[in-house]
Amino acid sequence: MAERSASYADAVAAVARAEGNLDLVSDELFRVARALEGSDELRMTLSDRQIPAARRQQIVEDLLGGHASDTTTAMVSMIVAAGRSTDLAGIAQEAVELNARDRGRSVAEVRSAVALTEDQAERLAAALSAATGHRVDIKVIVDPSVMGGVVATIGDEVIDGSVRHRLSQLRDTF
Amino acid sequence: MRRLWTAAAVVVAAVALSASAVNAAGETIGSCIFEELEGAQFEGIEGNGFTAVKELKTRYKADDDHAGELIEEFESDLEGCLEAPNPIFPERTEIIWGGLAFVILLALMYWKLFPPVKNLMEQRTQRIQDAIDDADRQRAEAVEVKANYEAELADAKTEAARIVDEAREQAATVRADLQARAEADIAEMRERAAADVEASKRQAIADLQSEVSDIALGAAEAVIGRSLEDPEMQRQLIDDYIARVGADQG
Incomplete structure (x- = not known):
């Protein structure tokens, strides 16, 4: 499944490079994947093979039209028509990492209970870059389950400074 | 059976014939007296027979003493006719006829009577012998049956004793097993009860600790949750x- 997602991400990156907007497409694709994670109804609808592919593509175009680039809309529409909407999160993650590698950077998935300010995002990226020894781009996901603080995931490394994690540690000590 | 009847008839006929022959040869008292009167001769009296007797009677009536003596002597002779025959030695003719009849009878008996009687006796002897043999055989069989019965009875007694012993041993074994099992069950129940009590105790302590920790954590989460509603707190946490x-890098 990971191999299939990587292949789809390569295709998306190739199209975006050709269009010269890989940075934008990967970012939009990441946001679309996050939105899909947050809506069970939308995810089930787009993965329902009983619904004709043209109808599912129409839904995607209706949702993204005017809010995302044409390349991103076309790529998401193609993925949904291929029946791989459930792999969209993995494809987006691979595309983001491909874009970062193109620019000599790593990607950190940052989850926070509230949105980070630009200043916070820049300082966090700088701190993570300093901590890992190479430049890091951050992708912020607002996740209320974090409760407070930040959880940053860079590849296989997780730096958890969330309130949820501290409460869990406290519960384990009991 | 027919031979037997024939032999009996021959015997009866022989007896009848022999009896007639004996009577014909015998001498009666009357004939004896008649012969004495017919041949009577007296001393001093002429003639003989009845004439002489009449003359003697006439002289006796005339008181002739000599005649009286002769009459007394003649009466003695007549009384001799009244004497019984010899009981030991019969008349010769009687012996002859009797012997002849006896021989004939004996011959007839040998010829007709003895064979069937002999056969009857042999048959009777054979029947008795058969009966004796049968009785002996039955007695032998009875003895054998009795011996078998006694042997079977002895075997049955032995078998019964063995069964009783086995039953007794099995009962003892079963009783010992049941007792051991009951003791093991009781020990196991005690151990289980003790373990249950210990487990319940531990569970109660754990539940209490969990309850306390849940209460404490719930209180902490409530306090933290309220404080996290403050944007400044969220900012501070991120910073x-x-x-x-x-x-960490530095």
């Missing part, structure tokens, strides 16, 4: 995180 990540 602290950034500072800590940066400090």
Whole structure:
């Protein structure tokens, strides 16, 4: 499944490079994947093979039209028509990492209970870059389950400074 | 059976014939007296027979003493006719006829009577012998049956004793097993009860600890949750995180 997602991400990156907007497409694709994670109804609808592919593509175009680039809309529409909407999160993650590698950077998935300010995002990226020894781009996901603080995931490394994690540690000590 | 009847008839006829022959040869008292009167001769009296007797009677009536003596002597002779025959030695003719009849009878008996009687006796002897043999055989069989019965009875007694012993041993074994099992069950129940009590105790302690920790954590989460509603607190937490990540590098 990971191999299939990587292949789809390569295709998306190739199209975006050709269009010269890989940075934008990967970012939009990441946001679309996050939105899909947050809506069970939308995810089930787009993965329902009983619904004709043209109808599912129409839904995607209706949702993204005017809010995302044409390349991103076309790529998401193609993925949904291929029946791989459930792999969209993995494809987006691979595309983001491909874009970062193109620019000599790593990607950190940052989850926070509230949105980070630009200043916070820049300082966090700088701190993570300093901590890992190479430049890091951050992708912020607002996740209320974090409760407070930040959880940053860079590849296989997780730096958890969330309130949820501290409460869990406290519960384990009991 | 027919031979037997024939032999009996021959015997009866022979007896009848022999009896007639004996009577014909015998002498009666009357004939004896008649012969004495017919041949009578007296001394001093002429003639003989009845004439002489009449003359003697006439003289006796005339008181002739001599005649009286002769009459007394003649009466003695007549009384001799009244004497019984010899009981030991019969008349010769009687002996002859009797012997002849006896021989004939004996011959007839040998010829007709003895064979069937002999056969009857042999048959009777054979029947008795058969009966004796049969009785002996039955007695032998009875003895054998009795011996078998006694042997079977002895075997049955032995078998019964063995069964009783086995039953007794099995009962003892079963009783011992049941007792051991009951003791083991009781020990196991005691151990289980003790373990249950210990487990319940531990569970109660754990539940209490969990309850206490849940209460404490719930209170902490409530306090933290209220404080996290403050945007400044969220900002502070993020800034602290950034500072800590940066400090790790430094």
